[in-house]
Amino acid sequence: MKRNISTLDKNIRLLIIVITAILGYFNEFSITIASVLSGVSILLLVTILINFSPIYALLGISTYKPKEK
Numbered sequence: 001m002k003r004n005i006s007t008l009d010k011n012i013r014l015l016i017i018v019i020t021a022i023l024g025y026f027n028e029f030s031i032t033i034a035s036v037l038s039g040v041s042i043l044l045l046v047t048i049l050i051n052f053s054p055i056y057a058l059l060g061i062s063t064y065k066p067k068e069k
Helices: 007-025 031-050 054-059
Strands: none
Touching: 007 031
């Protein structure tokens, strides 16, 4: 798996996870929506940890720019 997620992309995904967790903590969602959002949050967390997004790979997108030496 070739890295295709930049640091900015990872930070945005992490912000989405945190906002979803805070809203979930205060019971802002129904149980169905909360379940779906928790599943999406887990997927976002996994993509952050492995630096790879399968959806980006399917679409041919890469936000990662390697540093020049």
